[in-house]
Amino acid sequence: MKVTLKVWRQSGPDAEGAFETFTDVPVDPAMSFLEMLDTVNVQLEAEGKEPVVFDHDCREGICGACGAVVNGLAHGPGKRSTLCQLHLRSFNDGDEITVEPWRASAFPVVRDLMVDRSSFDRIIQAGGYVSVRTGSAPDGNAMPIGKPVADRAMEAATCIGCGACVAACPNASAMLFTSAKVSHLGLVPQGQAERDSRVLGMVDQMDAEGFGGCTNHRECEAACPKGIGVEYIAQLNRDLVRANLGSAAK
Amino acid sequence: MNAPRTPLNLDSKAPDGPIETAWDRHRQAIRLVNPANKRKYTVIVVGTGLAGASASATLAQLGYNVEAFCFQDSPRRAHSIAAQGGINAAKNYQNDGDSVYRLFYDTVKGGDFRAREQNVYRLAQVSVDIIDQCVAQGVPFARDYGGMLANRSFGGALVSRTFYARGQTGQQLLLGAYSALSEQIAKGKVKMHTRTEMLEVVVVDGKAKGIVVRDLRTGAVRSHAADAVVLATGGYGNVFYFATNAKGCNVTAAWRAYKKGAGFANPCFTQIHPTCIPFMGEHQSKLTLMSESLRNDGRVWVPKKQGDTRPPSQIPDAERDYYLERIYPTFGNLVPRDVASRAAKRMVDEGKTVVPGGMGVYLDFRDAIARLGRDAVADRYGNLFEMYERITGDSPFETPMKIYPASHYTMGGLWVDYNLMTTVPGLYAVGEANFSDHGANRLGASALMQGLADGYFVLPYTIGDFLAGEKAGFDDTSHAAFKDAEKAVAQRTDTLMSLSGTKSADHFHRELGHLMWEHCGMARTKEGLEAALPKVADLKERFWAEVNVPGSGDTLNQALERAGRVADFIEFGEVMVRDALTREESCGAHFREEFQTADNEARRDDENFQHGAIWAYEGEGVAPSRHIEPLEFRYVKPSQRSYK
Amino acid sequence: MNSVTTIVHSSVGKKVLMGVTGLIMVGWLTIHMAGHLIMFSGQDAYNNYAHFIQSGFGLEPALLWGMRLFMLAAIGGHIWAAVALTQQNAAARPVAYAAGRQNRVTTYPARLMRIGGMFLLLYLIFHLAHLTAGVLSGSEFAMGGKPWVKEDAYANMIHGLSNPVIGVVYLLATVALGAHLRHGVWSAFHTLGLSDPRWDAIKSGLGNLVPVAIVGGFVVVVLAAMGGVFAPPDPAWHPPAHWLH
Structure with a gap:
């Protein structure tokens, strides 16, 4: 299955941000959302481009490091789930998925999807x-x-x-x-x-x-x-x- | 093996005499810092997991100034948070015959007689204080209806001594330590540096006097000076890439300390946890652990027939092999982790996997649900079942869980004496970062116990012995040793940035992980380990030629962070293989296929290997030297472990 | 810090102020609605009730003004807190989600609190001018061409609702009030700290019952007036002589 990703890119706290679109990203329904971002990043790094910055650590839903607003929903459409526990089986082939950071003046953006909590x-x-x-x-x-x-x-x-x-x-x-x-x-x-x-x-x-x-x-x-x-x-x-x-x- | 350039000082300082009073006598004997002088000393603590946060908070309470560092965005996120099952303590609240001595005995035996007895006894002694401390902080341990603390049993023990907070014990204990740390931050006694990675230990006149860090937000390289340095930087399980560790867990801090003279003990003692969700495909970035507590009520089985592809519900009991209950009737499903892991591997090697084309065994709750009811099972394991379902799409209420062993914890680590000091004076290691208490295999629910024992009750006293002999207030970051260390960090960053290969660091990490799992994983052989050495060397060479790190070094750069950690893992991998190769016996989690009993259990060689193996850095491109700390067992007499 | 400065100062304090003033208004609305039901008992009864209020509850005319000032203060406090919180909330997210934020569970009544509140304020001003102060006395549109007579509240009501357009405005305001209370009553209890599960039934019970009762009462009266259910006011009705003392 393939999806189109629109990911918020912002090079620093005071920089202007914009969405970057990655079309036809090949994904597996059993993949987690962060593993999809990994895939995009491995590709970017191999091409010498800067990877999408995001906080993550345990990938078991307990450390609280990860998080982004996916299609307007915090941590995406899963129920009682962190972003790392959201799996691509929650999406359909051909979906367009928008990803942006938490937005709050008390959580300033550090870079891309990473915020200061x-x-x-x-x-x-x-x-x-x-x-x-x-x-x-x-x-x-x-x-x-x-x-x-x-x-x-x-x-x-x-x-x-x-x-x-x-x-x-x-x-x-x-x-x-x-x-x-x-x-x-x-x-x-x-x-x-x-x-x-x-x-x-x-x-x-x-x-x-x-x-x-x-x-x-x-x-x-x-x-x-x-x-x-x-x-x-x-x-x-x-x-x-x-x-x-x-x-x-x- | 080369002759060591400089002999390591491996004096354990462990007190002789009756073990019951060893810790008391030691505390009496070591030097203390005058309360009025404590505020003149600064201690650096790297890492804010259970050991680091509890040590920072306690040192600050005592009056020391603390500079604490973590690479995460908040000290609350350290990987201790992911520990599920519980924490052991010899409270004997269940009146089932537990005692400090029994916990000590179980831990030494569980570690297959490769830990220092005095350390383990002290651990068992302070275990009871840990529970009191955590309760007083407000940690919401599970309670029974009378309001008293509840316990459950765990692998490798015949008593119920594990305290727990649902399946989130590590989280609750860490948040307790984090709250104590937060109080000291608010009081100004701890200065917290988040998103900061330690990249060098600075040794001035033979003593650890500071660190060099990289500010992960800005890329700035800075020096911090102090009177002593404590590493609470966790384990190196991610050397296998696929592990239950958090993605950020790394060996870098310990490795840099090793290169500055700290001996690295027993790196081949890596624990493979028996109950993890099996590997399902290359898209995966890690493996997820399912708490060992599940083995209290879940029954492990495989089909008796090889290559049986029927769904589990269609395999009648007569055609199932509940192999742990069959082989180990006394402990059954509650055998220690290393035993359970190897048994699973044997079943899969015999072709009885339950994951088509892959590796896995069943952990079945059918009988528990029938016996206790669905609600009672949900009450005990509900959040774990949910977690499993979220990842796999299957509900353990309906169909058995599939599990398989995965890298989880590392008993090896920086060598420390009874004071938790490494071979570099003034440099301490606490928690999983040191090697001290678990020997060759850790019992379930003992990691949390050791992290908090070190941080709350051991290090804050023992560090005084060193500081009392030091002039307070070292703050000279202009010293040549700091400048050299800063230069080394900058140079390394420049080198990584200048490479223009075509592969991501992650690519090499996966390759390393595969290699280590294959040759230095659950079962090891001389041939495999010998074959691994040139492969690791080759991997290192290719990494430094073919990796690509985009962006720049003087800004936030996660690709650079990853690359630096992978480079250290590759170097470390070599020492780990060497350790596994030289330890020509099987013990605990270290299983050399050549050394096994007739019924496939680990066969120790106490005559030749009843010691800790400590590796010392001898320079770039030179093989490390191996040293030993002989172990003496005056209380728990080494025997063939039997859980039958 | 004392309790007054906390209320002025903290977001939670402002919410408490909103809850308390809101519940005061709910109490007043309940009495007001119950009073309106007296319309069904005829002109004398209703005018007697109106006089009872106007005369300061049969005690002291100044009490009426005291009551009015009290209600004004409640409304003022409610509005002040709402404005202050709205400003704080806007400042808390200066950069909106570029792709929009989706709601999972919130309800329309909750989302319409601010706009609904503003509509209710405008309505309140109109309602006071229309039936309490008689500013539109004699207006063909708003009073069916009849004069507003202070003592004849019964006639004022029937004349005031004789134009279906005015009636619809009153009905709309009632619906808006119901929506506001639907979220407001539960919120007020919640803000005032009824968190114990024992209170859940009471909280959601009252949260549902209060708006339904208040809206129901008002709607019945407005519809009855519009549909000619009430007996036409007796044009010869005069206030008893002793009212004029």
């Missing part, structure tokens, strides 16, 4: 942790955590930080990403001591990075490779209000 790291640095000195922890079973709570915390903690939620959001909002970490640590007893300062700090940083606000379209949830739900956004909202009422009361 360090804003996510800074959101975590603003409070997405439990301050615990190595060696000072009590026994792991000292604090029982009911299975339902542990399971819900785990759901939230499965976030891979790929940025698809931002890419798919009409407002380029990072609420799903931020709320997943706020909720994961807010649900478990270990996270309680810093619960208020965490949500205040992380929401502050999220806004400072230039992400948009949430208007409850739920596009993030639909694009999330881990299926993290918007109920965690509600929990972030509640925690933020709680933290404010708490600080106002003091």
Whole structure:
């Protein structure tokens, strides 16, 4: 089978970008999307042309490095899938496939399909942790955590930080990403001591990075490779209000 | 073999005396840095996986300044994140007879008596602290209904000591370490350098005092000076090209350290993981692992008849060979990885493959679904089943999984002493990058344990012993050693850029991988290894003549990154083959066909090979020298491993 | 940071403000709609109800102005937050997807919140001018040529909806309101943090029920007025003398 690829090429953060078209790219239905880009790149390199730049690493859908908007959909048409787990069997012979990078002011383009997601790291640095000195922890079973709570915390903690939620959001909002970490640590007893300062700090940083606000379209949830739900956004909202009422009361 | 130019200092510094108190006595004996002086020292940590992130965070908590580096866009993406199954710890929460001693025993035995006993005992000791630490960070380990931590069993053990977070244990542990690292970054104690690749270790007056890096965004080459350097740069499984490692995993950092005098230990000890999705075609870029935990409930089988092409549902039980249960009745489907892998290979070699024209065996959940119900099976393995279906298009609920062994983990690595220091003073190696704890074969769920043990609980103490003897605050990047290293990096880049061949670096990597798998893979022979040596040399020659790296060196250039890593893999491949060739025995994952028992198990030669083999760089175009660290087994007496 | 500055400052705070002001308006709309149903009880009953409101709920006329200012503040806050968030959202993606972004799950009501909100604001101004302030008193088009009489709200309503064009405008506004509430009510609960699965039924139940009830109530009244279901207003109707005190 053959497809036509329109891939966004941009030589640097401040350069003008444009689509480059690769016609009649031979592909195998069992190939992953990134393997198709590999094929294009091997050809380009052999011709002495610069390969298409894209982030990728584990190719198992867990590292969160890969991602691009394929035919208008973050990570492409797959369900609960990263780009590396999207296979060409999701397309038809002769399809034209458009590929462009995540678009958000907080994710500036580095080159071609590669974007800078360090804003996510800074959101975590603003409070997405439990301050615990190595060696000072009590026994792991000292604090029982009911299975339902542990399971819900785990759901939230499965976030891979790929940025698809931002890419798919009409407002380029990072609420799903931020709320997943706020909720994961807010649900478990270990996270309680810093619960208020965490949500205040992380929401502050999220806004400072230039992400948009949430208007409850739920596009993030639909694009999330881990299926993290918007109920965690509600929990972030509640925690933020709680933290404010708490600080106002003091 | 050449006479070594400079003898390596292979003093393991492992304490003598009772093993139970060895670590305590060692900590008592080594030097400490005054708390007020710690902030005057800077430590470079390369790599932000489990070992690197936990070491960086802990060193910063202690007061040291840390400069951390990773080639990924974020420290959260290191390949530790892909570990699925779990992490071992001798908590004995299940009350099933586990203990520190038993974990120690299982690990030494599982490693086929090729690891240092004192290191392994320490690993088992701190394993319990790791779980406590991770729980306190908020890692959402699986729990039972009473709210207590849950465990499962894993290959090579008769107790349930594996802690897990669904099939994403590595992810959760890494995110725990990453959050601890993030806290220290926010506090300014760790300076994080992302998208930065280490290309040289800088040795000043015989001690590691810094690194030279390339900023992958801009192509800029920079020097960073420090009082000590820690490599947490992972394993070299991608030497086989088709491996379960992430695409970015590479040997470059370790290789550059080797060329600066760090001994490389047991490079031929590469683990082949038994349960990966089989190779399906040349279009593939990697192989995907399916957690070993699947063997808890899945049954491995092949048709009894050769060349049986019936679909699995039409093969009655009487015509199926559940070969692991048949050959190893005690451990059954839970035999260690090397044993399971070789058994699969034997079945396929006998013509009983289940992948037409290829290689594979079945891992069947039919009986588990009948016994436990579909929901319970989905609860345990749902995300793994989904992953399998996404890649292959088949649902393991409906039809057995097809699996086959693939390169997964490397027990070999930079030689380190009990303090985790390499043969270069001031240069440390932690996690998969070192060779220390797994011997010739690693047990399941022990990689995460070792990475975090090194990073949280061992290195942060032992590094003080070296730093206490150093004048704090080395920052002279204008030193000739830095300039020379920068020049070497620039020269290498220029050479790669100047080549105008017609092939991509990936092309050579695939060729190397094929060669290594063929000659130095799951089963090795003297003839095969001897034939491989000139082939690797030829490949190296062709690479430097025929590769084409487009673009330029002073900008973001992924083709250049790939080419540099492939070049190092080719050079490394030679040492790996030499190691496999000289180790004339079978042990753990290293299987020389000439050395096997009557029932096809590995036959060790303890008289001649009860040692670690350490390779030292002797210069360009000169064969490396081989050194040995003899191993002593005072507690676990070497025996023929039996899992029957 | 205290709670007021957080609301002004953070995107989530602005969303909370939108949710709270939105729910205030929903509460008011519910009462307003229920009041309209009194039309079915005839001229006296409806005018009595209108007078009860106009007289400051039978207590103090100033209360009516207090109520109006409160509602104005709610509307103002709602609009301010909407504008501020819209600006933030536009700035968050300055470069649009060249090939367009496809939606997977979002609904038309959600996508039409901004344009629908603006339409509702225009409608509100018209509605207040038309029936609350009587600006169009005597207009052939808007009042069937009849005068607007403050105390005779029943007659105002019937005359005001005697032109089918005006009736259709009211129906359209009602549909727009329904769409706005369809997304808005659920969103408000969500923004205010009802995340627990226990609340899911209530959240989606109210999210569906409230718009249906409010729109249903209004549509029934408008259609009844347009279809001549209500008895024609008695031209001789006069407010009781004690109202004039």
